[in-house]
Amino acid sequence: MSVRVGQAAQAPSYPDAAKDAVMNPQLRRNVKHATTVIRNKRARVVGEMPDWQQLRDAAQLIKEHTLRYLEEYLLQFEKACTLAGGTVHWARDADEANQIVADIVRSHGASEVIKVKTMTTDEIQLNPALEAAGISPIETDLADLIVQLGEDKPSHIVVPALHRNKAEIREIFLKKMKLNELGDTAEALTAAARTYLREKFLRVKLAISGANFVIAETGAVCVVESEGNGRMCVSLPEVLVSVVGIEKVIPTLRDLEVFLQLLPRSATGERMNPYNSLWTGVTPGDGPQEFHVVLLDNGRTQILADEASRETLDCIRCGACLNACPVYRQTGGHAYGSIYAGPIGAILTPQLQSMEHSQSLPYASSLCGACYEVCPVKINIPEILIHLRGKLVEGGQAPLSERAGMKAAAWALSDSRNLGIAQIFARIAQKPFEKDGVLRNLPGILAGWSSVRDLPAIPDESFREWWKKRERR
Amino acid sequence: MLISLFITCYNDTLFPDTGKAVVTVLERLGHTVEFRAEQTCCGQMHYNTGYQKEAVPMMQHFLKIFRSAETICIPSASCVAMIREYYPLLAERTGDRAVMKQVQDILPRIFEFSELLVKKLGLTDVGAYYPHAVTLHSSCHSLRSLQVGDGPARLLKSVRGLTVAELEQSDQCCGFGGTFSVKNPDVSAAMVADKSRCILNTGAEVCTALDNSCLMQIGGSLSRQRAGVRTLHLAEILASTESGDRG
Numbered sequence: 001m002s003v004r005v006g007q008a009a010q011a012p013s014y015p016d017a018a019k020d021a022v023m024n025p026q027l028r029r030n031v032k033h034a035t036t037v038i039r040n041k042r043a044r045v046v047g048e049m050p051d052w053q054q055l056r057d058a059a060q061l062i063k064e065h066t067l068r069y070l071e072e073y074l075l076q077f078e079k080a081c082t083l084a085g086g087t088v089h090w091a092r093d094a095d096e097a098n099q100i101v102a103d104i105v106r107s108h109g110a111s112e113v114i115k116v117k118t119m120t121t122d123e124i125q126l127n128p129a130l131e132a133a134g135i136s137p138i139e140t141d142l143a144d145l146i147v148q149l150g151e152d153k154p155s156h157i158v159v160p161a162l163h164r165n166k167a168e169i170r171e172i173f174l175k176k177m178k179l180n181e182l183g184d185t186a187e188a189l190t191a192a193a194r195t196y197l198r199e200k201f202l203r204v205k206l207a208i209s210g211a212n213f214v215i216a217e218t219g220a221v222c223v224v225e226s227e228g229n230g231r232m233c234v235s236l237p238e239v240l241v242s243v244v245g246i247e248k249v250i251p252t253l254r255d256l257e258v259f260l261q262l263l264p265r266s267a268t269g270e271r272m273n274p275y276n277s278l279w280t281g282v283t284p285g286d287g288p289q290e291f292h293v294v295l296l297d298n299g300r301t302q303i304l305a306d307e308a309s310r311e312t313l314d315c316i317r318c319g320a321c322l323n324a325c326p327v328y329r330q331t332g333g334h335a336y337g338s339i340y341a342g343p344i345g346a347i348l349t350p351q352l353q354s355m356e357h358s359q360s361l362p363y364a365s366s367l368c369g370a371c372y373e374v375c376p377v378k379i380n381i382p383e384i385l386i387h388l389r390g391k392l393v394e395g396g397q398a399p400l401s402e403r404a405g406m407k408a409a410a411w412a413l414s415d416s417r418n419l420g421i422a423q424i425f426a427r428i429a430q431k432p433f434e435k436d437g438v439l440r441n442l443p444g445i446l447a448g449w450s451s452v453r454d455l456p457a458i459p460d461e462s463f464r465e466w467w468k469k470r471e472r473r
Numbered sequence: 474m475l476i477s478l479f480i481t482c483y484n485d486t487l488f489p490d491t492g493k494a495v496v497t498v499l500e501r502l503g504h505t506v507e508f509r510a511e512q513t514c515c516g517q518m519h520y521n522t523g524y525q526k527e528a529v530p531m532m533q534h535f536l537k538i539f540r541s542a543e544t545i546c547i548p549s550a551s552c553v554a555m556i557r558e559y560y561p562l563l564a565e566r567t568g569d570r571a572v573m574k575q576v577q578d579i580l581p582r583i584f585e586f587s588e589l590l591v592k593k594l595g596l597t598d599v600g601a602y603y604p605h606a607v608t609l610h611s612s613c614h615s616l617r618s619l620q621v622g623d624g625p626a627r628l629l630k631s632v633r634g635l636t637v638a639e640l641e642q643s644d645q646c647c648g649f650g651g652t653f654s655v656k657n658p659d660v661s662a663a664m665v666a667d668k669s670r671c672i673l674n675t676g677a678e679v680c681t682a683l684d685n686s687c688l689m690q691i692g693g694s695l696s697r698q699r700a701g702v703r704t705l706h707l708a709e710i711l712a713s714t715e716s717g718d719r720g
Contacts (some may be wrong), residue, residue: 015657017501022663047689092646326646330663364657366664367521368613383562396525406519410527413482413514414534438696448655452538452662453693463480464490467508 011337013360021331027163029154031332034162035323041269042374049265058258060378063314066250067304073216073249074295082220082433084281086291094124097243097296101126101208102133104130104241104292106284110206116142116233117225118210119317120243120296122154122339123352126208136209138200140229142193149176155333158267158319188370196228207237207288211244211261212316214293217252220280221293224263224273231275232292240288245296247313259316262376266318308387312347314377321371321381327364336361343371343381350388360396362388401445416464423462430458474504476589477542479535481549482514490687494712495548495586500601501714509693514586516563517555522652525563532563542644544593545579546565547585548708554618556583563640574668585615586708587683590623597631602715604634608670608677609707610691612684625683625707632710638675642667667692672702680704 011017021027022029046052066073078088105113113130113138115121117263127137139148141365143161147154150172154160161169170184173192184194194208209230213222223230234240234375250256256358264270282291303312322328322342333341337358338349362385365371371381392398398406412422431451433439434457449455476499496506516531535556545717547553557580564573568640590596609629614623629637648654648664668691672680680695681690685706692704 009672017657019659022659028663032623150607181580215692218591229619326648326664326667327657327660330660330667347634360656362523362659363653366613366646366648366653366661368646368650370613370644370646373617386523386559389521390525391523393523394526402522406522406527410519410531411489412533413516416511416513419482419485419513426486448658449693452658452697453665453690454696455693457691458486459489461489464508464510466489466493468510 010074012170014335014337014364015360017335017337018331018364021335024164026333028330030163030165032329034156034159036306037330038159038269039323042266042323043081043269044251045265045269051172055075055258055262056376056378058260059316059376060311060314062250062255062258063377064311067310067313068247070246070304073251076247077214077219078247078295080217081214081221081293082219083282084219084453085283086219086281086293089292089294089394091296091298093298096297097124097294099240100125100292100294101243102130102135104239105130105135105206106133107313108206108239110202110204110239111136112138113206114138114200114204114209114237115146115208116140116141116210116230117212118243118246119154119157119212119339121208121342123245124243124296124298126243138204140197140200141225141234142190142227142229145193146172146199149173153334154339156319157317157340157342157344158322163334170317192432199228201232201236202252205237205263206239207233207241209234209240209242211242211248211293212263213255213256214242214244214249215251215253219282220253222256225275225277226268226270226273228275231277234277234279235287239290239292241292241294243294243296245298247298248414249314263316263318266316266320266328266374266376267400303351306351309347309351309384311377311379312344312384314379315344315348316377317344317378318372320376324370324374325365326368326370327366336364343385344379347381347384347388362392395406405445420462420464423458427458427460474544474545474594476504476506476546477539478506479512479515479539479545479552480508480509481547481548481552484548484685485715487589487689488706489687491548491706491708494608494706494708495546497712498545498590498601500709502594502596502599507542509538509542515552515555517552518651519569519596520555520563525566529563529567532560532576536572536579539579539582540575544589545583546586546589547583548683548706549685550585550612550615550619550621551686553585553588553613556580558618585619585621585683587615587621587625587628588619590628590711591621597624597627599628599631599711601632601711601713603632603710603713605679606636606638606675607679607681607710608638608640608672608675608714609643610640610647610672610680610682610687612682612687614647615683616644616645621683623651628707629681629710630677632713633715635710638677641671641673643671644695645671647687647690649687651686654690661690662694665690669698669700674699678702681707681710683707 002381088098139145146161155163264273328342350358367382438454516528520528560576564576647668648661654661688704
C-alpha cells in the first residue's frame with residue numbers, strides 16, 4: 001500500500017525549509033498579515049458565543065463517538081447514499097482513489113474537469129495523476145486557482161494562497177490568463193477570476209469536489225465555502241465526484257448544528273459560511289445526474305488504531321491552529337513539505353505516511369499550546385506531538401548525538417551527586433567559550449543556540465552549593 | 474509554614490540567584506524554607522523531546538524526595554506544568570497503581586512561586602521595592618497550562634517604585650520551547666525577534682517572567698543585540714527592598 005501526503009516524501013526537513021522562509025521578508029509579511037486578520041476576526045466572533053466551550057465539548061464527543069463506530073457509520077452512509085442514487089467507491093490508498101476518479105472521467109470521454117475545495121485530492125496528488133491520464137484539472141476555488149496558475153503549492157488549509165499578496169496575484173493573472181491589462185484592486189482581480197472561471201463552469205461537464213461532512217443518516221454530502229464557486233461546481237456539471245476522507249462522516253443531520261457553528265467562526269471568523277451546500281444523491285432534472293463518492297482511507301485506519309493519537313482524525317480542517325501558531329506564522333505552510341501545514345499538519349502528515357519522511361515535523365513546535373486553545377474540536381495537539389516524538393525516539397530515528405546527549409543528561413539527573421559532578425564539569429568545559437559572563441560560538445547541537453543568541457555562563461556556585469554553605473553557618 | 478523548595482535543575486545550575494530570591498521572599502514573609510538536597514529534575518526536557526522512558530525514573534525520584542513535603546514551591550511554570558499535566562500520563566505508562574496514586578496525592582501540594590503567594594498565601598504585596606520600568610512576559614505554560622491569570626501582574630503592581638509597562642502580543646510564545654530552540658534555531662530566532670520588538674516598544678528596562686527558560690531565550694537575544702534591556706525572574710524583583718537586602 002502506498003501512502004503519500006502531497007510532496008512530503010521528497011520534501012526537505014522542516015528546519016532546512018524554514019531557514020529560507022524566515023529569510024524571505026515578503027513571505028513573512030504576507031503570512032503575518034493574513035493570519036493576524038483572521039485571528040482577530042475569529043476572536044471577535046468566538047467571543048460573542050456564550051456557549052463556545054460547550055459547543056467544543058459537544059463536537060469532541062460527536063467525533064469521539066463516530067470514530068468508535070466508524071465502520072457502522074460508513075456503511076450506513078453508503079446505504080443511504082446509494083439509495084438516493086449515488087455510487088459509493090472505497091479507496092484504500094492514493095493510487096486506488098486516483099484510479100477510480102480517472103476511470104469515471106474516462107468513461108465520459110472528458111478531457112477536462114473542474115475542481116473545488118478538496119484538500120484530500122491534494123493529499124493523494126490527484127491532479128498529476130489526471131494529467132498523466134491526459135485529463136486537465138481546473139481549480140475553481142479562487143485561492144486554489146491562484147496556486148494552480150502560479151505553479152505553486154498551497155500554504156494554508158483554508159486560505160491556500162495566503163502567502164501571496166495582491167501584487168503577486170496580479171502578476172500571475174496577467175501572465176496566465178493572457179490579459180493585456182489588469183488593475184491591482186481586490187475587485188479587479190476577482191472580476192478577472194470570475195470571467196475566467198465562468199466560462200469553465202458553463203463548459204465543463206464533470207466536477208470533482210471534496211466534502212466538509214458526509215451524513216450517515218441521510219447519505220448527504222456537505223460543502224461550505226465563501227465564494228459560490230463551490231455551489232457552481234456541485235450544481236452545474238452533469239457528473240460530480242466527491243473525494244472524501246473516511247473521518248468526515250458524522251452520524252446525523254442534527255449534528256451539523258454543532259459543526260456549522262464551530263467551523264466558519266474558527267476558519268474565517270464568519271458567523272456563517274456564505275454558501276452551505278448540502279445534497280443527497282441524484283435529483284432528476286436538478287443538478288448533476290450522476291454522482292459518485294470516493295471514500296478514502298490512505299492511512300487513516302492506522303491512525304485510528306493508535307489510541308494516543310486517534311483524535312487527530314477529529315480535525316474539521318478549519319485552520320485555526322495555523323493562524324494561532326507562532327511557528328507557522330514565521331514560515332507559512334510550504335516549509336512543512338505537505339499540504340497539511342501548521343500544528344495539525346505536524347501531527348497529521350507523519351501519521352498519514354511513513355514516519356521516516358517527515359520526522360522533523362513533530363519537532364516543528366515550541367509546544368506553546370495556542371493550537372489546543374483554539375481548536376474547535378479540542379484536539380490536544382501538544383500531547384500528540386510529544387507522543388509522536390516518543391515514537392520516533394523509540395523507533396531509533398533520533399540523531400545519534402542527541403541520543404548520546406540525552407543519555408548523559410539522564411545520568412546526571414538521576415542522582416544529586418551526579419548532578420553536582422556534571423555542574424562542576426560544565427563550569428570547566430565552558431571556559432573556552434566564555435567572555436564577559438556569556439557564552440558564544442558553542443559547539444555541536446548548542447551551536448543552534450549560540451548562532452543567534454547569547455547564553456549566560458554557568459555561575460561559579462550552584463544553588464545547592466550555596467544552600468550547603470548557608471546551612472553550615 | 475514549612476515550604477519545600479524544588480529549585481529545578483536549570484535554575485540550580487544557571488540561575489541560583491532566583492532560588493536565593495525565593496528563599497528571601499518566603500523567609501521575609503515569616504515562613505521556613507527547606508531544601509531537600511537529593512532533588513534533581515522533573516524530567517521535562519526528556520519527556521517533551523520524546524525520551525519518555527528516561528523521564529520515568531526522574532518522576533519517581535521526584536516523588537520519592539517530595540512525598541512527605543507539605544507545600545512544594547517551584548519557581549518555574551513549565552516544570553509545574555510538566556508535573557501537573559504529564560506526570561499522570563507518565564505514571565499511567567508505568568502501569569504501577571502505587572505510582573499513579575503518589576502522583577495524585579502530590580499534585581494538590583505543588584505550587585508555582587507566584588501561585589504560592591497569590592493563591593495559597595493570599596498575598597499580592599510582599600513588601601518589595603524596585604524602582605524600575607518592568608514588562609511582564611506571560612510564558613505559555615503559566616498562561617495556558619497553569620492559568621495563573623492576573624496573579625503575577627498584581628504582584629508586580631504592588632511593588633513600590635515599580636512601573637508596569639504593558640507588553641503587546643503578550644500571549645505569543647517567545648520561541649524557546651526547550652530543545653525546539655536548538656532543533657529549529659532559525660524559527661526560534663524569528664520568534665524571539667518579534668518578542669524583542671514588542672519588549673523594546675514598551676520602553677521597559679527589565680523584562681520579567683515566571684520562567685527563567687523563556688528569560689534565557691529573550692535575554693540571550695536582547696544581549697546579542699546589545700538592546701540594553703535585561704531579564705529577571707519575578708522572584709528576584711519581589712526580593713528587592715529599600716534596604717537592598719536582596720538574596
